[in-house]
Amino acid sequence: MPNPTMPDAAPHGLDAFAAPIRAALAAALELDADTIQLERPKNEAHGEFALPCFRFAKAAGKNPAELAGHLAATLEIPQVSAEAVGPFLNFQIDRTALAAQVLGDAGQEGFGRAADGEVTLVEYSSPNIAKPMHVGHLRSTVIGAAMARLFDHLGHQVVRINHLGDWGSQFGKLLAAWKRWGEEAELEADPIGHLLKLYVEYHEQEKDEKEGASLDAEAKAAFLALESGEDNEERRLWVRFTELSLAEFQKIYDRLDARFDLLRGESWYEDKLDSTVDWLESCGVVEDSDGARIVDLESEGIKTPCLIKTSHGTTLYATRDLAAAKSRWDEFQFARCLYFVGSEQKLHFDQFKAVLKRCGTSWWDRLEHVPFGLVRFPEGKLSTRAGRVLRLSEVLDRAVELAREIVEEKNPEHPDKDTVAEQVGVGAVIFHDLSHARNKEVVFDWKEVLSFEGDTGPSLQYTHARCCSILRRAERAVPSPSEVDPALLADAPELWVALGRFPAAVREAAEKREPMILAQQLLKIGTAGNVFYREKRVLGTGDEALEGARLAAIDALRRTLALGLGLLGVPAPTEM
RNA sequence: GCGCCCGUAGCUCAGCAGGAUAGAGCAGUCGGUUCCUAACCGACAGGUCGCAGGUUCGAAUCCUGCCGGGCGCACCA
Structure with a gap:
């Protein structure tokens, strides 16, 4: 944990003046310096820092303007002048001292750096394999990458994770579609474009009742084959699709200066799913509901239970995120693990944190969903399934x-x-x-x-x-x-x-x-x-x-x- | 229906752990380059801070209700 009393040698610009001002005020008002919040005046003519005196005057049983005037007259702060304007006490830094301090600080490499040392995990970008990255991914990627750099600058030990969507029944669909309509030449020329075309075609044909049924059966069989873990055709294709997709993603990441320490898709946690489910079961929080395994979250104020396993015994998104979180905790004992994921997934994160809370983990509240708003278009929503995407x-x-x-x-x-x-x-x-x-x-x-x-x-x-x-x-x-x-x-x-x-x-x-x-x-x-x-x-x-x-x-x-x-x-x- | 988010100038947005005349940019009007790149600078104009109550010395900011928009609500991710 950070030690707040530890003197910080890092150059902090204007903060260098805020500390003595607060100390002087604390002494004059006989208060703890931590309780004094200096404000930044909206109008620059009012100086660099300000203190509205209302609450302090009230506590002292004085008139705010009087108190401000008294403080202005008596405070002695090196290189800072205090002036009362009505009930406000404004502080102006001596112009030469200001220039000297900031010039010295801003000239250093570590301007604004701190020495924190905490382990901060940052999960961001996380696109789906076989689909193009679209404008929606821009937000997660760009915000997450920036936040990772900010924490890094502030001295955290940052671990950047790309939680690729490379697993799930959707890949059964893609494999089924490839078997029917896949073209080797097209895949070579434009991998993601072709895979997207297959995906769109699948959903097009799925609408037809007869076709839909047989396609669905093929997709299920394909995913089952993939899930078996054997070195079969499905697995080899999936690996290939993944590699082709990653190569495309990397071009974008290079342009956006987005880097990752860990490239771990959902599939990476595949062999940890069983033990995660076992662990949850052993915690005694899992119950049966219509053949599915769920964790009831009413006690946490969440009406929708968290689904751990479907009635057919397959795992779900939440199961994989639980496995990922647990695996990360075991590996890093992080101070915080941030998920830069769209706000539409808020419920999902509330749920899986609540599950971990019910399990009695000490670290469930170190997980933090950092949501962001959707990207919309004047014409309305874009849809990957319909093939309407802006790459x-x-x-x-x-x-x-x-x-x-x-x-x-x-x-x-x-x-x-x-x-x-x-x-x-x-x-x-x-x-x-x-x-x-x-x-x-x-x-x-x-x-x-x-x-x-x-x-x-x-x-x-x-x-x-x-x-x-x-x-x-x-x-x-x-x-x-x-x-x-x-x-x-x-x-x-x-x-x-x-x-x-x-x-x-x-x-x-x-x-x-x-x-x-x-x-x-x-x-x-x-x-x-x-x-x-x-x-x-x-x-x-x-x-x-x-x-x-x-x-x-x-x-x-x-x-x-x-x-x-x-x-x-x-x-x-x-x-x- | 329930939950979460959003509503500030014509447009896009800051400001919201309450505080001094609500700020930028774009678009509009006007002005600026004998001078280190005018992707800039300056001026003017533009606002019932969605609506209505409440708390407070003080509300764009906090609370309640309503209106409008978005998202979510168990076998997808």
Whole structure:
């Protein structure tokens, strides 16, 4: 467990000032520093931190404005001035001290890092074999990968797991369909496309009563053969389909910078299913219901029981997730295991956690479903069965194509347009997803996803590239923070405040499992950066000390943007 | 029917462990480049925070009810 009293050496930007302010307030109000929550004023003119004095005044039986005034007059905090505005006590950091602190922090590799050390498992992406990854998978992949990086940055020992959907009766259907309509040449040319076609064809033919019955029988037989574990034709085909699918998925993962430590599909837990069921049975929580084995969850406030085994004796989704969770616990004794899965599966997670609770495990509440909203289309839902899908690769390709046109137009001299177009196009798609609250459903809109101006990934990439450009043209080394006079940078508090809030944004994004919080902060940093280099000429001022100081500022900005974008999985090109 | 999520500017969204005149971006109007990339900056305009109650010194934020949209509700995953 983390030790909250452990001094943290990591640079934390504005937090460096919050601690003494809270300590001074705690002493003045005779309260514990932990009970004092400093607010971030909405209006930047009100300073960097604020304390509404209402509740403290009430406790002390005083008038809030009076208390604020009294505190403002008596508090002595190094490098921080306090001012009372009505019942509010506002704190402003000395401009030079602010620049010095943040410049020093943001210049370091570990800006916003913490030393946690806990084991955090992150399950994300988890697409189904034999189907294309579509826009729906984008969310799990991009949010999960970003969260994994955030935890990693905060010092967790992160284990990234891809829980592939590679098992279940659906593969019986696919095998049956392959036997009827499979074409070797087509499979070679476009594996997932062909497998999807077979899947769609199956569901098309299934509607026919006579065909449906015989297809269903063939599918059941095929899955049975697969499940037998023998090295038969079904198994060999399944392995092949899996490998072909993985190769396709990997192309997407490479583009999205999504990596996994463990590639464990549902099939990986196949030989642990029996023992899991036995374990559940031995816990005495399983009962019979119409021939099926279930765990009743009424006592946990869940009306729907959790199905462990069907009346035909086959295992289910929940059984496999239970086996997976138990296996992971045995292997890692994790502090938390996060599942980045759509909100439509909330009940499933509530159920299988409740089962583990009923079993008396000590770790059931370390499992956490991190839900996110569905991707919808203006025209309505897409359906894999009907073959109506928008492939993720197509989304990325279109974004890259558009980015390529824009690079061509804006920077025809660019030495490597293909690379930068890929970075910008993919970056736009990733950032667009991550800049929205994960819990809300998103209506997919090409115009928005392909937008490169305003609050977008490409505009941040652009700011980063501009910084790189200035540093390139400087043709001199960037002075280290200790070499510059921070007073020369005191005229850009907006930049330092924006940068100084980066560590808190990283922390909060991780705590709330909400990458959007970091994305929003990066946008603020980007805007502050644009204003900075717009208003403050860096090169050619004739003042060497000033130039050095501003170069250091640009470098801090560049580093923080690269760090933040990197955490989100958005590439940071040095020229665009 | 029951459960969960969402409803803020024309559009897309922040803000919601209560706090100061509700903020961005896009679209609209206007302005900015003899100067490190204008994928930028600035100004104007735009809001009964779904509706109605309640709690509070104070509610977009918390509670209740309603309306609207989405998702889920045992032998699929």
